[in-house]
Amino acid sequence: MSSLQAIQQQLLHAVLAADSIPPPVISGNAIASAGDRLAIYQHGYRVRLRDALKIEFGGLQCMAGKAFENLLDKYVAAHPSEHYNIRWYGAGLAAFLDYAHPWRNKPQLAEMARLDWAISTAFDAADESSKDIAELSAVPPEAWAGLRLSLQKNLQIVTCLFNAAAYRRAADRGDTRPHLRRFDTPRQILVWRDATTVHYRTLENDEWQVLVAALRGETFAALCELLAAHRGEAAAMPRMVALLQHWLAAGMVQGWTL
Amino acid sequence: MAMTSNERPHSLPYLGYGLGLRVEHYEALLADPGRVEWLEIVSENYMVQGGLPLIWLDRFRERFPLVMHGVSLSIGSTDPLDEDYLSRLQALAQRVEPAWVSDHLCWTGVQGVNLHDLMPLPYTEEALEHVVSRVKRVQDTLKRRILLENVSSYVTFADSQLTEWEFLGAVAERADCLILLDINNVHVSAMNHGFSSMDYLRGIPAERVQQFHLAGYEQGEQLIIDTHDAPVSNAVWDLYVEAVRHFGRVSTMIERDDNFPPLAELRAELEHARALAEPLLQAAA
Ligand SMILES: [Fe+2]
Numbered sequence: 001m002s003s004l005q006a007i008q009q010q011l012l013h014a015v016l017a018a019d020s021i022p023p024p025v026i027s028g029n030a031i032a033s034a035g036d037r038l039a040i041y042q043h044g045y046r047v048r049l050r051d052a053l054k055i056e057f058g059g060l061q062c063m064a065g066k067a068f069e070n071l072l073d074k075y076v077a078a079h080p081s082e083h084y085n086i087r088w089y090g091a092g093l094a095a096f097l098d099y100a101h102p103w104r105n106k107p108q109l110a111e112m113a114r115l116d117w118a119i120s121t122a123f124d125a126a127d128e129s130s131k132d133i134a135e136l137s138a139v140p141p142e143a144w145a146g147l148r149l150s151l152q153k154n155l156q157i158v159t160c161l162f163n164a165a166a167y168r169r170a171a172d173r174g175d176t177r178p179h180l181r182r183f184d185t186p187r188q189i190l191v192w193r194d195a196t197t198v199h200y201r202t203l204e205n206d207e208w209q210v211l212v213a214a215l216r217g218e219t220f221a222a223l224c225e226l227l228a229a230h231r232g233e234a235a236a237m238p239r240m241v242a243l244l245q246h247w248l249a250a251g252m253v254q255g256w257t258l
Numbered sequence: 259m260a261m262t263s264n265e266r267p268h269s270l271p272y273l274g275y276g277l278g279l280r281v282e283h284y285e286a287l288l289a290d291p292g293r294v295e296w297l298e299i300v301s302e303n304y305m306v307q308g309g310l311p312l313i314w315l316d317r318f319r320e321r322f323p324l325v326m327h328g329v330s331l332s333i334g335s336t337d338p339l340d341e342d343y344l345s346r347l348q349a350l351a352q353r354v355e356p357a358w359v360s361d362h363l364c365w366t367g368v369q370g371v372n373l374h375d376l377m378p379l380p381y382t383e384e385a386l387e388h389v390v391s392r393v394k395r396v397q398d399t400l401k402r403r404i405l406l407e408n409v410s411s412y413v414t415f416a417d418s419q420l421t422e423w424e425f426l427g428a429v430a431e432r433a434d435c436l437i438l439l440d441i442n443n444v445h446v447s448a449m450n451h452g453f454s455s456m457d458y459l460r461g462i463p464a465e466r467v468q469q470f471h472l473a474g475y476e477q478g479e480q481l482i483i484d485t486h487d488a489p490v491s492n493a494v495w496d497l498y499v500e501a502v503r504h505f506g507r508v509s510t511m512i513e514r515d516d517n518f519p520p521l522a523e524l525r526a527e528l529e530h531a532r533a534l535a536e537p538l539l540q541a542a543a
Contacts, residue, residue: 004385005336007415008368008377015373025380026413031452032480037412040483041375048374080371084330084343085302127308196310 015041016080049076052086053093056120059168060093060112062177071103090117108162108180115164115200118156118191122198125154130194130251136244143258145221149214150255151247155192157208165189165200194251206230207243270358270403270436270468273323275528276511284314286521288321293532294525298511299354301328305346315354324356325469327438330372331361331396333406334379334389337368344399351400358468360405360438363389363426380415381425386432393433405468406430407438410446410475410484422447423461430466437462440471440513441501442494446484455497459504470510472498472531487516490527495534502535506542510535 010023020035028034050072054061061068075096081089094117097103097110104110130152139147158164163181170178188208191200203211209230210223218226220240228236247253274295279287287294297318304315318324330343351359364376379385397403408426420428430437439462448455474488490498490512502508512527 002336002384003417004380004382004388005368007380007417008336008365011377011413012368012371012373015375016371025415025417027416029414029452031450032412034413036480037450040412040478040481041373041377044375045373052374081367081374082370082372084332084340084366084372085305086372086374087302087306124306124309124311127312193309196313 011038011041014038015045018042018046046073046076048086049081049089052089056090057093057113057116058171059116059164060109062171063112063164063167063180064109065177071097071109074100090120093117108164108182111158111160111162112164112167115158115160115168115189115191118158119168119198119200122154122156122191122193125193128152128154128254131248131253131255133245133248136248136253136256139256139258145219146258147220148217148257149220149247149253150257151211151215152192152252152254155190155215155252157203157212158189158191160187160189165202168200192250192252199250206239210240210243271323272507273325273357273509275532276322276325276509277524277528278327278511278513278515279318279324280514280518281314282518283521283524288317290521291321292525294322294528296323296325296357296509296511298325298327298513299356301326301347301350301359302330304354305350319354324354326351326354326356326359327407328359328361329374329376330366332366333361333363333392333396334365334377334385335368336365336388337370339392339395344396348400351402358405358436359400359402360407360469362409363406363429364409376409378409378411378413378415379425381418381420381422382415383419386420386425386428389429390433393429393435397433397435403434403436405436405438407440407471408443408447409440410443410450412450412481412483414451421453421457421461423458427462430463435466436468437466438469438471439467439501439505439508440473441498442471442473442475442486442490442513443484445491445494445497446475446482450481456500459497459501464505467505467508470498470501470508471513472510472527473513473515485516486513489519489523490530495530498531499534499538502538507539 007025010025014023022034022038026034028037053072064071075093079092094110094113097113161183163178166178188203189200190203206227210226213223213226224236224240227239231239276296276298277294279297279299304311328347362376364378366375367373444455444458472490472494473486474490476483476485476488510531512524514524
């Protein structure tokens with residue numbers, strides 16, 4: 001190992017360990033000891049990572065309340081950053097909260113982190129064009145049954161057992177913290193970006209199933225059949241039309257293949 | 259006066275007085291840029307796939323000359339250069355067409371771990387050779403000279419054989435790169451390590467200094483901490499005057515990274531820089 005490499009490794013581990021004993025490669029002087037000098041890097045490292053997380057996890061901060069700082073400390077201690085862009089440091093937070101004690105006993109926290117992260121990644125996902133109703137109307141009637149929608153790639157669905165979206169909304173608006181609610185059946189929160197604005201909303205059960213089928217690449221005829229199973233033959237087509245109009249207006253549809 | 263801009267053999271354009279572009283000032287800068295002549299962007303903030311950051315970037319690109327300033331090149335690390343990072347940086351440079359691209363004379367991590375900090379190097383012949391070969395590779399990839407900035411540091415290494423300014427100067431000469439001199443960082447490191455800021459200014463190759471940063475610091479118990487979150491201090495203004503006397507006309511900007519005041523305050527600091535520098539430059543002309 002080169003001495004430069006050894007110096008960098010020793011200093012890096014000293015910063016990560018938050019050890020008060022500085023490695024022998026660094027020196028102090030009359031102005032400050034080596035330990036006091038090292039402490040600036042140790043402190044700065046933790047502050048920077050915590051600040052980066054605070055920007056992305058507003059909902060989690062609202063939900064965790066006083067426990068938020070401790071939660072961040074534990075994540076920072078357990079997870080060195082491995083990406084050159086600090087913006088990606090939160091990518092592992094939801095998984096950490098899934099397995100780490102004591103957070104795993106409060107599954108609402110991992111769920112909240114997952115929703116926050118979906119919103120965060122939608123924000124600077126790749127730009128995609130979207131189609132409007134007029135363009136879809138130009139599809140000839142005989143082609144409709146075989147039409148397959150291409151939805152925006154930034155679109156994400158987060159399964160929620162708790163009212164995580166309400167916490168996120170409170171954080172975004174600066175409202176008071178909601179009370180925790182556990183739903184009888186899981187809800188599906190859709191996260192997507194329309195041009196520059198990130199949105200999230202709860203999907204109705206039939207919309208969720210049709211959307212998942214559309215994402216799988218099922219044909220328009222198959223989507224209508226799914227709806228018929230939910231709402232009956234007569235209601236299926238009007239519901240499908242309403243959903244399509246809604247998705248197009250929300251900028252969720254990138255195109256289609258016939 | 260040691261130099262005027264037209265004597266610089268490696269000269270890139272002179273841009274005047276600028277600011278670091280931060281989200282907090284997007285609206286205000288477009289509404290009323292005042293006498294802000296150019297902007298420096300943090301490259302990593304725009305190394306994203308899409309969305310608002312790139313829309314804002316395009317808006318500013320139409321209105322201002324831009325330069326790109328990175329924090330993740332990690333030119334001094336003993337880890338291999340991050341090819342993914344380099345190609346994204348190159349792609350961004352193609353989109354922005356900046357007047358120049360800069361990063362720091364430091365390392366940010368090793369063994370795949372990133373400290374997201376500007377870690378100082380030991381000033382040894384070994385480190386010098388290592389950095390020089392990497393700067394050459396980066397410059398070959400980007401097909402342009404880069405600027406390297408001096409960082410604030412709190413530790414020194416028992417192994418160091420050179421002063422910081424000797425090391426910075428040697429990197430610039432041997433790799434044929436340019437220097438972004440952060441006046442605040444010179445002051446912070448001088449105070450923390452007990453060297454003379456004037457020795458620093460006199461010790462680096464003047465013709466390679468292409469840009470100045472001006473920023474603020476925080477007084478700690480024993481050491482002063484480069485926070486870049488406060489107004490420029492009197493000591494740094496004094497050193498700036500010395501730097502203008504010594505280096506001549508150099509593109510200058512206020513760099514605020516946190517604790518953002520209204521834009522008007524930064525513009526006032528920039529006017530102060532102009533008011534200090536212009537009489538000296540005009541007297542020398
Ligand atoms: Fe700087």
